[in-house]
Amino acid sequence: DAGVTQSPTHLIKTRGQQVTLRCSPKSGHDTVSWYQQALGQGPQFIFQYYEEEERQRGNFPDRFSGHQFPNYSSELNVNxxxxGDSALYLCASSSSPLEAFFGQGTRLTVV
Amino acid sequence: DQQVKQNSPSLSVQEGRISILNCDYTNSMFDYFLWYKKYPAEGPTFLISISSIKDKNEDGRFTVFLNKSAKHLSLHIVPSQPGDSAVYFCAARAGGNTPLVFGKGTRLSVIA
Structure with missing residues (x-):
């Protein structure tokens, strides 16, 4: 079991550009959540996908959007x-309330 | 408004001693609590969790205690090892697959 995998691990973008981050959940997990972790802070919830629908959303602008595919993998898009979008973006997958497993994250730097 | 608070940004403990990391919460709807460990350049690693119907959960060297009346939980690591040095996050959710709400973390340093 590969666990939660995210790609890419690092990337650098210029202000105004768009970025897509990808996540493959742990085997058997159908729920994927995305979090943003700024330096010195705890992860902040962006949104959650279940059955290819956005089920819940945190306090993030519409520039942040996502998608879940039939195989439960997910994408996070930021336009x-x-x-200030420079941060570590984390994907988590779960199948029960008592667990949530995170990927290694994607470090996004906006210059 | 921070619903999950970890008031100690850092903690230093000698190897072999007990590490106690504390977490307070304000939302009485929280009913699941999770602890994560995070090394630099890695994602958070799940350590241990507890449901609000329990007051203690133990897994090897890690024990989590929950005091619902005080809205307080703590993670005990015994004995502490140098490899335990990391940032520890407390997280909570209000049932089902609701989003996790995290504290800001406590950096634990275990000194050999």
């Missing part, structure tokens, strides 16, 4: 990048 019109701002310097």
């Amino acid at each position: 019109a990048l701002l310097l």
